[in-house]
Amino acid sequence: MKQALDCSLLKGHQNRDKEEELSHPGLSTPRVAVTTLGCKVNSFESALITEALNKQALTPGQDGRSKVHIINTCTVTHEADRQARQAVRRVVRENPDAVVIVTGCYAQLKPQECASIPGVDLVVGNDKKLELDALLPSLLDGNLPSIMVGDPDEGTSLPQRLLSGFENKSRAFLQVQQGCDQGCTFCVIHRARGRSQSQPCQQVLEQARRLVENGFRELVVCGVDLGSYGSDLRGESGSGLSTLLTKLNAMEGDFRLRLSSLDPVHLNAEVVDLIAGSERLCPHVHLSIQSASTLILKRMKRRYDRDLLYERVAYLYKKIPDVVISADLMAGFPTETESDFQQTLEAVRDLGLAYPHVFSFSARSGTPAARIPNQVVVDERKRRARLLRAAGEEVRKRLLRSRVGASRQVIIEGGGHAPAGYQRARTAEYLPVFVPLGGEKSGSWMNVQISGVKDQTLIGVAAD
Template sequence: MERRRLFATTTLGCKVNLYESEVIGQSLISDEWQQVDHSEKADLYVINTCTVTTEADRQARQTVRRLIRQNPQAKIVVTGCYAQIDPEACAAIPGVDLVLGNDRKLDLNQLLPEMSRGNLPPVMVGDLDEHVSLPSGIIDDCPGHTRAFVQVQQGCNQGCTFCIIHTARGPSRSFSVELVLRQIERLVGNGYREIVLCGVDIGSYGEGLENDDHGLAGLLREICALPGDFRIRISSIDPSYLDDGLIDVLAGEEKICRHFHLSLQSGSPVILKRMKRRYTAEQMLDRIGALSKAVTDVVYGADIMAGFPTETDAMFEDTLAMVHELQIAFPHVFSYSDRPGVPAARIPDQVPHALRKERARALKEAGDCVRDALYQRRLENAQIAEVILEQHDSQNPDWLTGRSNDYLPVVMRAEGREPGDLVRVRYHSVDGARLIAHPV
């Protein structure tokens, strides 16, 4: 009997890429192909790339070259956002067999036979306005993760001046409610206790669907009505989508985690306008303030950019103040990246790189202050939380790490428990950036 050929997927970037890589992997598994870890020698490597920054581009090229060195005889397929934006750069790497755009990435299983026979062009990148491959089936699990990721939406209709992702992903498209519900039912049935909903612009969910009732709020109601002991986390949302109807659902449905990651970028009215964000600073504060009033003990993370072109010290102070005012405990801070091909790259008044890094450090420190104060409140109130255990602690295998409903990082003694278990705990003390917890 001829051995099955081995393939591996490597994922760079966002949760959407993670989900899509699982779709690709599951579609390839057959009597002919067996999936292995990307650290192993395989006959086919599929690299699902990111292009959110120039550093992401560099990491993509580095990963491709590393896998080619790992097995020079392997077939190499480069796909994802970097492949969509700069296919020539991907194809120029010696050893790459196929560069596949986001429009066809989920069709790889259908293309492999022709690729093996040498009948495909080296670059297959199409117009995302005309076509993009969306999953037609569902995945069974998310190997290596105790939380399962479910993509519900693709693409973005916005044109922020610093961002190239709307070009890499195409216009907003929503997955059918039926497909999303079937996917979640499958994952919950297979033992997952937390489902992370993800999309490129998840707040725009519903665009393109025939049923106008199914915006994000309607989808969440349907998901929360499913049977089973599981919780729902929303990966990231733009504050402009936080209307009263959505806030009512976020506050009223018990299965929805009391943690929200917000796409904020800046607290400066001037910078938000120059970024072409779809909200003003005043609107942002109003909507998040309404959410904070509605959801008890809510915890926020946020994407925040330091050093956007023309950002003055005063404008930066607006952003720093925003972290404290909105109580952003887990800011995802990144320095503005000199990204060729976006409008912001043409703005003449670029902030020096050293100053960008300095401001980024200050924003992270502000977030640490908010987080530390949050931890103290949790300890003082002797709060009980539900934690999903994720993995054994790297420093002490007798302990397990996990995340609470509101995304607080927790460490506790294993005592027979395993990753994936859901445990009720009481916070006991602080260990650096984590909370030590005891079971109750």
């Protein structure tokens, strides 16, 4: 820990690494930067943190440091933990005079590990991360303990203020739910995020209107366990996810809605029919599948079996033939036999999982899965993960070829990672498209005709 603060200890899909730096021109204030790792909920929370700090006139601390850097971490796997530590060390190395704050799920579960990294000033749990704007003045004055991690089940960690938008983003995340009550045997996120909590519908609608009014053409409805939205809102009539989506769908404005990850059990006919009957809800579904073996799903403590998974996806294709499905899959869960694995591999092809997000099983300390005998060896987990990704690539190539000649309305994302003369865009199905550079701004609409495929990305030409 840095000596300048002299603080005592207080008990308390693949990661993204994105950084935003905020400053206050004309004011003698610290510059604030935020690095975000992990999920869409983290991205939403980071945007809230940066916006709140950007509005606050701070003065440099007693030691004169004039920069604050916050790392919002993930802990979904051991690899996520490693990337979090790596990100913190990089921030400390590149910003030796900055006040460094670590928050997020890794900080919530491993606060002492975070605090032990040389250069870290403050570790803040998920229960207090949205209060950083209020905590920062005391931190800069050296008046805070170095670890502030409490119980995420106490009170609420849902946003209590509206977010205006996202810097340099072509789409906006709309958090509607927090936490998880399921407790899958391999997962620690329910411990890091606490019980399932839903944002009241009226506040969700107000947040959505704010984002649309500020020019965002796509809202991604997200949560830690999105399908459980409304389960805790017993005082509200018709408070489930389908009711919320119906109300969002009825809003005025020129925008589209996309769902983030859903458990297959929540992909019911009501939700599918809503997507099928709406021009606003995107024909793209991301399913948290993990395995297609009923035995392994039972040992994972999932809420569905193979038959239900196939039944739900069959209905999805029946109602929305052109739907694109991405999915979370896990390779090498303890006791997974070759036969179990082949069922999952088969499902990638059977269900048309064009974008599988594959994890090798990661034994998380304190979880039931970590104690199961007959752990699959690491090399075998990696082999199975490679095969799942390869199967997904085959499905994806066929899918992309099938779109050549089609007309689509896309949202411009910008020029990053695009060939010279092109910029990236995204269809409603979440398919990537290279379109010619023009006068269109990031986040704007463009009508295109798909003319080909390059590097697993569609090529589009402007259409009327």
